[in-house]
Amino acid sequence: MNMNTNIRAVSKLDPVTLTVIDKGLQQVCNEMDLVHQKTSFSPIISESFDRSNGIYGLNNGRLIAQGALGLPIFIGVMQETTRCVCEARDDLNDGDVIIINDPYQGGTHLMDVKMVRPFYYKGKPWCHLANTGHWPDTGGMVPGGFSSTATEIHQEGLRIPPIKLVDRGKMNPEIVKLVLANIRVADERIGDIKAQIAALDAGARRLTALLDRYGVDLVEAAIMELEVRAERIMRSHIETIPDGTYSATAYMDSDGIVNEALEIAVDICVKGPEISFDLSRSSAPCAGPLNSVWATTLSSVYLAMKHIFPDVPLNAGCFKPITVAPPRGTFLYAEYPRPVAGCAAEVSQRIMEVVFLAFAEALPQKIFAAPAGTSGNLGMGGFDPEDKREYIMYYFSGGGYGGWWGGDGITNGCSTIGISKSQPVEVLEQRYPLIFDHYALREDSAGVGKFRGGFGVNYKVRLLRGTAKASFLMDHGRTGPPGILGGEPGAPNTIRVCQSGEISVPEHLSKGEDFELKAGDWIEVGTPGGGGYGDASQRESELVASDERNQYFSESTRS
Structure with missing residues (x-):
């Protein structure tokens, strides 16, 4: 034209x-x-x-x-x-x-x-x-x-x-x-x-x-x-951020192979109506599947900005004021043949988390404490002797959102990268040879603060018949989602596996695979709670009383 x-x-x-x-x-x-x-x-x-x-x-x-x-x-x-x-x-x-x-x-x-x-x-x-x-x-x-x-x-x-x-x-x-x-x-x-x-x-x-x-x-x-x-709208929002450089670091539990934390470090430069992101201080490419391809890394930064300024219309113009330097030489710029299974569901959320942490002091009325930050990926596959068919169940779960400047975080919210909801347990029990023994709010999981985080969930799934293999690719198992402005972190992710009556925890806490299950064996997962916002000593007495009435926290946590 x-x-x-x-x-x-x-x-x-x-x-x-x-x-x-x-x-x-x-x-x-x-x-x-x-x-x-x-x-x-x-x-x-x-x-x-x-x-x-x-x-x-x-x-x-x-x-x-x-x-x-x-x-x-x-x-x-x-x-x-x-x-x-x-x-x-x-x-x-x-x-x-x-x-x-x-x-x-x-x-x-x-x-x-x-x-x-x-x-x-x-x-x-x-x-x-x-x-x-x-x-x-x-x-x-x-x-x-x-x-x-x-x-x-x-x-x-x-x-x-x-x-x-x-x-x-x-x-x-x-x-x-x-x-x-x-x-x-x-x-x-x-x-x-x-x-x-x-x-x-x-x-x-x-x-x-x-x-x-x-x-x-x-x-x-x-x-x-x-x-x-x-x-134009995105530029006007960026101009509300004081000019300067903002830095923060977040951590992945491990890459699944080497049991050491991976660092995601960001330096954000704000100058007038433009903003640039530098992730080059992050960890080197890793041996396991926690490398992130460029498309995922870039999209994670875009999405973090959209969370901070949600009213910006969603099209290519939204991204024009945002520059992200390709972080070559780090695990956030995966190249063939690096494994990448965890990039979209896990690494992306930690990239968003580090952006939120970097802006916590500069934008206290825009930033919330860290959410659960994991999709809770659970895979289970096997053979159902009753239906005489192979099956695969992929399941992800919700967690707590961080407290924010106007209130407590959401309980059992979806991951920050999506709008997806957990599959109804009734549907899963109809399709697969398993049963959920319980699925409940996870008490004590919220990070305390002036506004506490939301709570994670605790669920236990048991194999009813046949055999299966289970694998996990989750995160925030070493440390819970951090709080901001004096708030405390939420509870970390937990996994327990029962095989023939023996209960174990994965070596990498949030990651593991080839757990062989037979009828009666079970898996129990506790998802993270959100971080707290602000000093807990400033929490209104009515909110403290409400938490006590609902028995959200145990006596040891309250003290």
Whole structure:
């Protein structure tokens, strides 16, 4: 579109039309999310919403719109995924769908499988539609993919470069056979594959209707204006931060191989309306699967800023004032063949945590104490002798949010990278040979403060029949989520495993794999509570009395 056409289109953009087009683009993404959710076979998508759909730029993959129902961590990741597809494939036609999960090409861990479809309008390419869904398994050393002892990417599962799954509207059966032959429980995965394609089809229909109604020029002008406004709002927020350099350090428990903490160190430079992030002081690349690929690291910083300034509209303009130096030579810039299973679910949350800690003094009315900071990844796979079938259960759990300037933290909130909810235990008990003996608020887990953190949860899952193998990839097991401004940390993550009556704790506290279970064996997990905000001596007496009535804290904790 030439400049004169663009100017004419902008002149027609009254506030009402701009808002309607903005909401229309978001609604396209929301409907894609709903189709994806409702048609998926895996509970992790259909029940927990571990997926995302969006609209991205034609040549550079820039974010145009992402639905409110999609996982926030993918706001930056899917930009990188789509950009990499644009660079790798110049042979895409109307009706094609690319499948990709390569972490080093705009990905996360291998279980997040992306699909990218070029969108054509009236015979011409206009943008890309893309989505990602967490598949419960893509092969690898352990059921569910969350190996804590992998030392190279090939041990983690099937790695898919950007290849054509659908060619001009026709699915390639040879590609499908290849994928299904390399993963467990293939009958579920074909359902998830078709669900992702169906979501892209729905997006194409809805976006066509939007362009039919308003025309290409007006919609493109609206997208440009929305990006300008998002950039302007983000810049105005950054200007409220005093100029200077802000630094902090957060810690991962270990990499699963070497039982030593990994450091995430950040130096944030604020100068007027611009902000830059330097993570180069972080630990070197690690042996185990806690390396983070660039797309995940970048998206984690973007998401942290979106948490701090949540009113900034979500599109590519939101990120223009933010510069992140690629932290080459650290575990936050993984290169082939480094293992990366824990990057999206665990490392990302610690990157966000370190950003929050760095700004605690400068933005006390914007920053909350550290949340649980772990997705609590639990994988269990085995054979059910009653149903005579193999199964894989991937489960994640909630934890406490940090206290904030206006009140206590949320109890059993979702991870800071998502909007996903834990799968209902009733659904899991129907699908798998197990039972939850208890699932309850975890007393004593909240960090105390003027405003305490929220509480984690405590659950115990027991195998009813057959045999299974369990693996864990969690974090915050060495230390709990830190408090700020005088608040205390929340309780750390705990895991106990009972095998034939013998109870053990994983060597790496929050990580371990190949725990062989038989009927009657169980796993008990206590998720972290959020950190406290402010000095506990300043807590109002009414709030202290309420905590005592509810018996949230034991006598030893209160004293």
